[in-house]
Amino acid sequence: MNIGIIGSGNIGSTLARYLTNLGHQVIIANSRGPESLAKIAAETGATPVTVEDAADAKDLVIIAIPEKSITNLPVSILAGSKAVIVDTGNYYPSRDGRNADIEGGLTDSEWVASVLGRPVIKAFNNILSASLASKAVPAGSENRIALSVAGDDEQEKRLVMELIDMIGFEPIDGGPLSESWRQQPGEPAYCQDLDKDALISALQKADLTQRASNLANADEQARPYF
Structure with missing residues (x-):
């Protein structure tokens, strides 16, 4: 596939x-320009x-940037793209500023989709970058780490799940994009x-009434790193 990655931090560069090791044609970009890469x-x-x-990649575009930078993306290109768009981001108010739409009930990726004017798939957001970089194992391995994928287009979601499996993690269907809060910070x-069974259980345990307080706790814990 022709894959564009926007964001050259730990997640973007690891992906x-x-x-590329899987044989895909990968292009990567950041806000500082190609010469910095x-x-x-x-x-x-x-x-x-x-x-x-990168936004104009033919088959898949992975967005791996902070939520505060989403509005700086080339929205017209992404809105008209026929590629699958994957959002890997997480909303942290102490880094991204207060977002009234997310705090009003939208999931992180529902907000991203509203900015871009097109559907997105949520994936790669609920794993630490160090684990993503070092803990991939073949299918069938014991205690293989599972990653949940949320989205409203079943074909697009299946494509991303297949990629996750080939990379070396166990893909889990996380439901529609409206349920992606279950894999967001603090949940x-x-x-x-977690392995497959444990991740499925953890997704089910998430309590919507605790979403705001869980995010606040996660944000406070992450604050020193921003």
Whole structure:
């Protein structure tokens, strides 16, 4: 596939490495421009491009940037794209500023979809970057870490789940995008390196009435890292 990655941090660069190793044509971009990506290109095999070029990738676009930067994306390109769009981000108020739409009830990725004017798939947001980079194992391995994938288009969701399996993690259907709050910061399914059964259980344990307080707790814990 022709895959564009917007964001060259730990998640974006790790996914670039995995996907190029699988034989995909991967292009990667960040806000600083292609000239800043020489080291990542050498390490991952991905080709540095502009954000506009990455957004125009034919088959898959992975957005791996903070929520506060979503509104800076080339929305017209993404809105008209026929590619599957994957949102890997998480909303942290202390980093991203207060977002009235998310705090009013939208999931992180429902808000992203509203900004872009098109559907997205939520994935790769509920695993620590260090675990994503180092804990991939073949299918059938004991205690294989599971990742949940939420979205409203079943075909698009299946494509992302297949990629997760090939990368080395166990894909779980996390339901529609409206249920993706279950894999957001502060919830039982967030960044716990759970196997398939444990992740399914954690997603089910999430309590909507505790969503705001769980986010607040997660935000306070993460604040020193921003």
